[in-house]
Every structure is written in C-alpha cells, then in structure tokens.
Amino acid sequence: MDNYNFPPHFLDDLCNEPGFDRQTFIDAHQSEPAPTAIRINPFKPSAVKTDSQVPWCAEGFYLNERPSFTFDPLFHAGAYYVQEASSMFIGHILNTIRPNKDGAIKVLDLCAAPGGKTTLLNSALQSTDLLVANEIIKTRVPILTDNLNRWGTSNTIVTNNDPRDFNAIHSFFDVVLVDAPCSGSGMFRKDPAAMNEWSEGNVNLCHQRQERILADIYPAIKEDGYLIYSTCSYSHQENEEILDWLCTEFGLESIRIPIYKEWGIVETESPLKKAWGYRFYPGKVKGEGLFAACLRKKESSGGLSNYKNSGQQKLPAKEMDIVKGYMKNADDFYFFKVNEDWLAINREHKESLNILHRHLYIKKSGVRIGKLAGNDLIPDHELALSLAINKDAVLSTELTKEQAIQYLRRDNIDLEITGKGWSLMTYEGLALGWAKLLPNRINNYYPKEIRIMSQFSSLQ
Structure with a gap:
C-alpha cells in the first residue's frame, strides 16, 4: 500500500521537497484520520468544549472527536469556527508582522470564501482596522458573508471582484493575504477524491494563475506593506518558485517568521532568492498540507486620491435617531442607507468605504441594521449577530x-x-x-x- 492511491510519480517528486519524510507521510495518510480543530471567537466568549491547543494559534483547539456542528447552537451563534489547524498559521504570521505597524491598518483577504482565514485575520484586528474580504466566484460570496455575520464584527467589507479590479486602488492595503487557488495536494488526507483531480498539468496551470493573481494585486499593496502568500499544495512550482518569481519580478523582501522546533513545521528557502517559506506535512504536524510565506514590498505604486461620494443620501434626522438607538456606542459609527436598508460601519472607515465603493462591487459593508416601517425598525439578521447591537434596546x-x-x-x-x-x-x-x-x-x-x-x- 506504499502508494495509497497517490497519483503516479507524486511521492517520487515530493521526495525532493525540503523536510519531506516519505514513510511518515504515507503512514499519516493510511492510519491517522484528519484531525478536527476549531478556533474560538475571542469576541464571543462561551463555554465551548475543547481539548488540546493548536500550538501556533492561541484560539485554536483540537477536538478528540468530531461532533455534529450542525446541531450545536453555539456554532450558529458564531462562538467558534471549524477550521483546519495548519491554516491557522496565517494568524501567527499577521501577529508577527503587526507590531511593526503603527496605528490602524487595512487588510485584504483576496480569495476569502468560505471565510476561515478571513475570520482568523479579523480576530487579530482592532475595530479601528479595516478588513476587506474578496471572493472572486459569485456563488461563494453568500457563505463568506454568513460566516462574517456570525463572527459579529462591523469593521468588514465583502467584495466580489476579479483581482485585476484592485489594480485601480494603488497603495491602499497594509497587508494582503493571497490564499491562492492551487492543485490541492495538501488536502489529500482530508479529501481523498482530490487525488483523482490532481495532475502535473494542473500544477502548471495553477502556477500560471497564481502569477497572474499576484501581479494583479501587487499595486494595491502599500510601500513597506506585506504580502502573505499561502497554498494547500506541496508543489515546488506553486510555492518556492512563486517566491523566487515575486522577489525577482517585484523586488519583494522575504520576512522570516519565528517558529518552534516542536511545532513540526519545516522552514524552507527558495533556491534563487533564499526567500523563507513554511511547509506543513501531515505526520510532522497535527494538520493538513500547507505552504505559507510573508514578503514585504519595498517600492511605491503611487498614491490614491481621496474620493468623496457626493451622491450620498441625505438622511432624515428622525429616522437616524431611531436607528442609532439599536447600536451600542452609536456615535462611533457612520450610518448610511442602501435602498431602504440602514447600515453602519465604524466611523473611521467611511472614507475607505467611499473609495472601495467607487472601484469595486461591494456585497456587504459593516452591519446591516434593518429597515424602518414608520417609527419601528424591522431588524436584520446581521444586527442580531453583531457585537455592536444595543441589547438594552x-x-x-x-x-x-x-x-x-x-x-x-x-x-x-x-x-x-x-x-x-x-x-x-x-x-x-x-x-x-x-x-x-x-x-x-x-x-x-x-x-x-x-x-x-x-x-x-x-x-x-
């Protein structure tokens, strides 16, 4: 059973990758079930039962057995997110680079659905920070918005755009996460059917797609801003070769992320530019396959002029007063209407919302409060799950x-x-x-x- 139905030549090629142990890898796929992990929502404390902790994530925990999440009301309330443990490393990267940034930051999760890494990033941010979650595929946007609604924060904007659309927003984001579409070999244990879809040709196509996505998003990163790049692939072409391409094409600087030996993560360097990368192998880590890296942009793509939306609605003061009563610390929010629905976002994000509205297709902004019928509010589901709701009202x-x-x-x-x-x-x-x-x-x-x-x- 040496091949465990792996694609032809897959293991032979993988033997050339840094830190790969063939037998440990095979044993993990043959005899170890994919571990179940959840990540606690720090904004919604609860009595969720957990077992051992995910080493690289303070809010991440393994479960000894997989319960029926569908029938756990705490899951629907947003008390936690069911997330593969290796991918929680992205939060460790953000926490590592964040101390180097003064003041509020703007973060983009470019390929965001279903929302695991989005809510992970959100947990590491302050309300004064802005998180933009973009999903390229329209049919995947609803699950992303649902998961963000459950998380409860109001400093988020969801967009549905191709990466090239961000070309117009020069030097806007301090941090961009590109969890790139990939060949998916890191998910073989969790999803054995992925083995039948994997091919060397698909790896080549993914490599080309990854380069296009990264080239499209590059101008949107600020000078001295960060690009976090990740895949769920073991392929050298989709990982270390992409790092060399980024450093050669754009002069990006590699950032070394601190890890502990006992975590089992393999630290690698790209062959040409010696850019740091981090590989996760089942059997070495209690998680699935992942590659992650962080790089810093060293040049400016030019500035972006402020944009004032002169077409904004004049909001009736009487209606505004009614709506404000449903929000905790209402003066901290900017209120606006989309058709008949009232919405609110943290006040400091008003200008950013205007800029994004000009260039992108926005699907969700802050929290949708509801619509008025006379002097009564018909409250929206988003308001119910929001941390901003005034429960006294x-x-x-x-x-x-x-x-x-x-x-x-x-x-x-x-x-x-x-x-x-x-x-x-x-x-x-x-x-x-x-x-x-x-x-x-x-x-x-x-x-x-x-x-x-x-x-x-x-x-x-």
Missing part, C-alpha cells in the same frame, strides 16, 4: 438547546411567551437571530436560506 429570550434547534430549523418553538414584539433569541447568552413574540404565537424570522435542513439531531 431589545427583548431577549433565552432558549434551551432543544428550543434553539427548533428555532434554527424555523420550526414552531415550544416556549412560554413572556413579552411582546421583536426579541433576540439567545442560547447560553449568545444571539441566534430574531423572532416576533405575539400574544398567542411566535413568528420565527431565522433566515430560510441558512436554516438547518437535516433531520438528525444529537438530541434524539
């Missing part, structure tokens, strides 16, 4: 686990009604969404598109 109804599952399915909830009007439905103190309490019934407003469809429940 709304009712709150605590649910048992069984009631929470009923709510998340949009079923009728077996609940004694003690109030009237819009109510946050909570589980262990964390909001799940909205319901409207009426004298003789409860109207469930959990969004249909994300409701639990499965009939199995750990409660049964």
Whole structure:
C-alpha cells in the first residue's frame, strides 16, 4: 500500500521537497484520520468544549472527536469556527508582522470564501482596522458573508471582484493575504477524491494563475506593506518558485517568521532568492498540507486620491435617531442607507468605504441594521449577530438547546411567551437571530436560506 492511491510519480517528486519524510507521510495518510480543530471567537466568549491547543494559534483547539456542528447552537451563534489547524498559521504570521505597524491598518483577504482565514485575520484586528474580504466566484460570496455575520464584527467589507479590479486602488492595503487557488495536494488526507483531480498539468496551470493573481494585486499593496502568500499544495512550482518569481519580478523582501522546533513545521528557502517559506506535512504536524510565506514590498505604486461620494443620501434626522438607538456606542459609527436598508460601519472607515465603493462591487459593508416601517425598525439578521447591537434596546429570550434547534430549523418553538414584539433569541447568552413574540404565537424570522435542513439531531 506504499502508494495509497497517490497519483503516479507524486511521492517520487515530493521526495525532493525540503523536510519531506516519505514513510511518515504515507503512514499519516493510511492510519491517522484528519484531525478536527476549531478556533474560538475571542469576541464571543462561551463555554465551548475543547481539548488540546493548536500550538501556533492561541484560539485554536483540537477536538478528540468530531461532533455534529450542525446541531450545536453555539456554532450558529458564531462562538467558534471549524477550521483546519495548519491554516491557522496565517494568524501567527499577521501577529508577527503587526507590531511593526503603527496605528490602524487595512487588510485584504483576496480569495476569502468560505471565510476561515478571513475570520482568523479579523480576530487579530482592532475595530479601528479595516478588513476587506474578496471572493472572486459569485456563488461563494453568500457563505463568506454568513460566516462574517456570525463572527459579529462591523469593521468588514465583502467584495466580489476579479483581482485585476484592485489594480485601480494603488497603495491602499497594509497587508494582503493571497490564499491562492492551487492543485490541492495538501488536502489529500482530508479529501481523498482530490487525488483523482490532481495532475502535473494542473500544477502548471495553477502556477500560471497564481502569477497572474499576484501581479494583479501587487499595486494595491502599500510601500513597506506585506504580502502573505499561502497554498494547500506541496508543489515546488506553486510555492518556492512563486517566491523566487515575486522577489525577482517585484523586488519583494522575504520576512522570516519565528517558529518552534516542536511545532513540526519545516522552514524552507527558495533556491534563487533564499526567500523563507513554511511547509506543513501531515505526520510532522497535527494538520493538513500547507505552504505559507510573508514578503514585504519595498517600492511605491503611487498614491490614491481621496474620493468623496457626493451622491450620498441625505438622511432624515428622525429616522437616524431611531436607528442609532439599536447600536451600542452609536456615535462611533457612520450610518448610511442602501435602498431602504440602514447600515453602519465604524466611523473611521467611511472614507475607505467611499473609495472601495467607487472601484469595486461591494456585497456587504459593516452591519446591516434593518429597515424602518414608520417609527419601528424591522431588524436584520446581521444586527442580531453583531457585537455592536444595543441589547438594552431589545427583548431577549433565552432558549434551551432543544428550543434553539427548533428555532434554527424555523420550526414552531415550544416556549412560554413572556413579552411582546421583536426579541433576540439567545442560547447560553449568545444571539441566534430574531423572532416576533405575539400574544398567542411566535413568528420565527431565522433566515430560510441558512436554516438547518437535516433531520438528525444529537438530541434524539
């Protein structure tokens, strides 16, 4: 079983890669199941049960067995994200380079869906920092926005653009993460079907695509800004060769990231420019295959003039006062409308929002509060999950686990009604969404598109 159905010549080629141990690698794929890991949301403290810690991530934890996340209300409330452990190393990179930056920073996750690395970056940022999450494929944008909504922060903007569209935003971002589309060999253990799709030809195509994406995004990085590059591939062409190309083509400076020997991560250098890279092999690390590197831009791509959106709506003061009442620390936010919906984003991001709105297709900005019907707010699901909500302004109804599952399915909830009007439905103190309490019934407003469809429940 030496080949474990690996593609022809795959292991022979991999033997030439730094730090690769053939037998350890085979054993990990044959006898070790892919570990389950979660990352705790630092903004939503909860009683999530965890086991051992992921060494390179303070909020990352392994689980001894994989539970049914679908039927855990804390998952739907955004208390944690289910994420492959190796990929959490991206947060370690950001935490390493962040102390070198004074003041607020702007960060771009260029290939963001489904949102694992986006929420990882978000956890390392302050509210004064801005995170832009871009997804190239339109059909993948909803899952990205859903996961960011659960995370609860309001310093995020989601865009749906090709990397070349960022060419117009020169010197805008302090940090850009390119988790590049790749041949996927690092996911063979987690997804054995990926072996059937892998080919040397696909590696070559991915290499070319990666170069195009990186060339397109380069002008958007500030002078002395950082590019974090990662793949879930073991291929030299998609990893060290890309680093050499970046250093040769753009003069980028390689940044060495501190690691500990006991982590099992293999530190590599590219053959020509000696750029630092970090390889993760199953069997050496408790995680899947990953390559990551960090480089610093040493030249300017020119400035970007400020943009004032003179076409912004004049907002009625009376409506504004009603909406502000639903937000904690309302004066810290910039409020605006998109059609009939009221939204808010941290005030310091107003100018950035205007610039991005001019050049990009924006799918989500800050937090969507809701729409007004007379003097009443019809609250949006985003507001329910947001950290910015003023909980003193709304009712709150605590649910048992069984009631929470009923709510998340949009079923009728077996609940004694003690109030009237819009109510946050909570589980262990964390909001799940909205319901409207009426004298003789409860109207469930959990969004249909994300409701639990499965009939199995750990409660049964």
